[in-house]
Amino acid sequence: xxxxxxxxxxxxxxxxxxxxxxxxxxxxxxxxxxxxxxxxxxxxxxxxxxxxxxxxxxxxxxxxxxxxxxxxxxxxxxxxxxxxxxxxxxxxxxxxxxxxxxxxxxxxxxxxxxxxxxxxxxxxxxxxxxxxxxxxxxxxxxxxxxxxxxxxxxxxxxxxxxxx
Numbered sequence: 001x002x003x004x005x006x007x008x009x010x011x012x013x014x015x016x017x018x019x020x021x022x023x024x025x026x027x028x029x030x031x032x033x034x035x036x037x038x039x040x041x042x043x044x045x046x047x048x049x050x051x052x053x054x055x056x057x058x059x060x061x062x063x064x065x066x067x068x069x070x071x072x073x074x075x076x077x078x079x080x081x082x083x084x085x086x087x088x089x090x091x092x093x094x095x096x097x098x099x100x101x102x103x104x105x106x107x108x109x110x111x112x113x114x115x116x117x118x119x120x121x122x123x124x125x126x127x128x129x130x131x132x133x134x135x136x137x138x139x140x141x142x143x144x145x146x147x148x149x150x151x152x153x154x155x156x157x158x159x160x161x162x163x164x
Contacts, residue, residue: 043074050083
């Protein structure tokens with residue numbers, strides 16, 4: 001069995017320390033909860049009701065203890081101006097009927113704090129899905145699932161913006 005000398009041990013620990021320091025210096029962070037980034041309070045205002053999006057953001061702010069009750073006590077204000085759904089035909093089948101759609105969700109918002117003022121910003125998320133005329137009942141269910149998924153994606157993007 002090979003025994004390492006004290007100099008080799010020191011060199012190994014030194015190499016590990018340099019590696020760890022360089023990794024953290026470049027901005028690398030292990031995956032974790034989104035709430036680890038900042039501990040600021042947020043005043044959340046909704047001008048147009050977007051239920052799914054509002055619930056996700058409100059629950060996150062409430063659970064992380066960051067939901068401010070009024071604008072004066074908040075470090076940031078997130079104001080949802082509007083949310084808009086749009087469905088477009090992505091492809092047409094041989095019979096001239098839509099075979100695939102793209103569902104878009106656009107959220108307009110303002111994010112205001114002492115260090116930044118983002119006015120009338122837009123987040124867009126989208127997803128394609130296939131249309132099968134023989135399964136009309138499942139199409140509505142699939143579209144509502146996609147809408148929930150897109151709402152979650154938009155909410156996570158907004159939450160990430162709050163954290164930076």
